[in-house]
Amino acid sequence: MISKKILQILTWPFRVFLKPFRRPARTAGRTAAGAAARLGPGAILEEEYREEPPRGVEAAMFRQLPRPRLTEKSASELTLEQAHEYAAQAERFYDFEFPLFPRGDFFYEEIEKDFLYKALGYSEESIDQRFINVANLFRRTLNDNTRGLMLFWTPLIGALAIGGTVVAQRYLGAAVEPWLLYGAASGLAALLAFLVYSWPYKVVQQRNLLNLDNYVTSKFARINNNFQVAKRRALNVERDKRIPEREELMDEAGAWTLAYHWFAMRLFLCESMLRNKFYQIRRNTALYWAGGMVVIVGAGAAALVALMTGGADRTALSVVAAAMGVYVLIAGAVTARATSTMFNVVQSNEWSRFSMINLDRTIRDHVAEDKLQIVTFRDRNRME
Secondary structure, eight states, rough: OEEEEEEHTTHHHHHHHHHSSSSOOHHHHHHHHHHHOOOOOHSHHOOOOHHHHHOOOHHHHHOOOOOOOOOOGGGGGGOOHHHHHHHHHHHHHHHOOSSSSSSOOOOHHHHHHHHHHHHHHOTTTTTTHHHHHHHHHHHHHHHHHHHIIIIHHHEEEEEEEHHHHOOOOOHHHGGSSSHHHHHHHHHHHHHHHHIIIIIHHHHHHHHHHHHHHHHHHHHOOOHHHHHHHHHHHHHHHHGGGGGGHHHHHHHHHHHHHHHHHHHHHHHHHHHHHHHHHHHHHHHHHHHHHHHHHHHHHHHHHHHHHHHHHTTHHHHHHHHHHHHHHHHHHHHHHHTTTTHHHHTTTTGGGGGGGGGOOOOOHHHHHHHHHHHHHHHHHHHHHHHO
């Protein structure tokens, strides 16, 4: 939420300019999104926190999330009644008129998020409500940890190191060369920044993404298994029915067919939801990195101004400026790969993704098999 406020402040002039041209609208998707944002981690992962409480120094500095509990039903639990429920969700999705003229928000991911909320039917009864809440929670947590590293810990380490050296020099006087003193200070600050980045931050972020990756892998695999079961039952439903049961046959065949359609579309929509969240994480990480560098440079400029007003000579100013410059370069280089370092642990190639489910081949085989049986029985009856 804080990251969103920072982005709103930075884009305030643009939004003020565009405000007269925007149509006020409050959609169900935005209301649902706000409700999801108000859910704290304790409300979403209450049981998981009891089973897997965060431990260690890294958890004290950055927020660590446990692996979410999977609530997707397994294929063995799939019944005809549930197939009817999935078929009803599929009908709602296919009948929904998605708006061609959405709100004029400055950030397009908000528009896309509303679309996905409506498409997945975000509500208390929706099977994917927990997935959406978990995706929001992990996105906020990853952003919060990155913001803490870039805008708090990294500038604080540099400020304490250089500021402490300025104070120490007053007591040491000319006993130590300024270049050596400030060079050691900038090196120590860079080492501490690298330590904070590579141990608490990197460990927590990768652990969070591993937990999310495990959750997504299990959920997508279950949806894929349910798709395969629903497909087989839709293909073989006529084997257990006779002509007097044609009404039940039509109802059951339609339910299982719409069910496997909906399982495939849920995979596509859930992938799109993750894409939306991962985009926001990448974008915000880049902004936090740039903001952290601005904060460090601003603190260095303030220190130089304070030294100038305090009567420091050019040599002292040059030494402090060089030390701050070295720290900015090293800290910036260390934290620049934060996004790639985080996402390296996500094994999306192991997910049962929509492109791997072969919905097109399933539809083709299903229709072809039914048509073949119709022609076969027709010709057989003609021969008899």
